[in-house]
Amino acid sequence: MGDPAVIRIFDTTLRDGEQSPGATMTTEEKIQVAEQLVRLNVDIIEAGFPAASPGDLEAVQQIARRTRGVAIAGLARADISDIDAVWEAIRDADQPVIHVVLATSGIHLTHKLKLGYEEALQRVQAMVAYAHSLCPTVEFSAEDATRSEWDYLCRVFEAAIKSGATTINVPDTVGYTMPHEYEALFRYLREHIPGIEDVVMSAHCHDDLGMATANTLAAIKGGARQVEVTINGLGERAGNTAVEEVVMALRTRPDYYGNVYTRINTQELLAASQLVSRLTGIPVQPNKAVVGQNAFAHEAGIHQDGMLKNRMTYEIMTPQS
Known part of the structure; x- marks a missing residue:
């Protein structure tokens, strides 16, 4: 699992952030952002969604080949062709990570995926195992986890861990939860999932109700040791958790958060913010924190x-x- 005092920074500016309307970047611009993220000293760069298009696959592949000293992740739905596309894109990275996602809430399973609970569970087992057969480091995300039944979520995560997942991500996909609820969910999962102590728990929050940073920090209190964030809080709808806010909160209030810390080079935060704003054309609000x-x-x-x-x-x- 690694040092429990270290909070890993999983930056998804180039994947979830780029899904923000109007934020599309060229391959060369994505490489510029990736190089800045290396200077920022993030732990993991989620470079894109390779199955989305040949252009996205190429961009992730170029980032994997040209960046060193950082893990490179690609997102895949729980589908063999998606996972194959990710592996093709990231296999030349120093530290490749296949990130597999499948929704677990009743509303997503019923209306979007048309899957039963047991069928979804079996797909998680099969697809995480397949990803692990290609790559030793696999993250599994239960999309819409905060609107999922907690006991079912435990079953899904237990199956993912047994199938080879090394990181378990608990996304607040639609920005629905509150800080005390999110912390309680992490504590519940830690107490009820066999093998959870052998993997990294990750938080991924959206800002629909303005709670993304608060929820992410609450997850850290609840045991998360990886946080999924973007530069400037860029992301779909109201955005994702802003890396600069989480990093500086932990640095400013170590007393409250048990002296955990990130490896971020904070002197590069402003440069990262300005670069992403310039390349996407999305301005930073004047009163933006940090x-x-x-x-x-x-x-x-x-x-x-x-x-x-x-x-x-x-x-x-x-x-x-």
């Missing part, structure tokens, strides 16, 4: 007076940190 133009600006006279006397009166972190 990287917004106004994040360290002070207008009120009382605040300015305090800042002149001691910066800590109104700033809990420095721009340089």
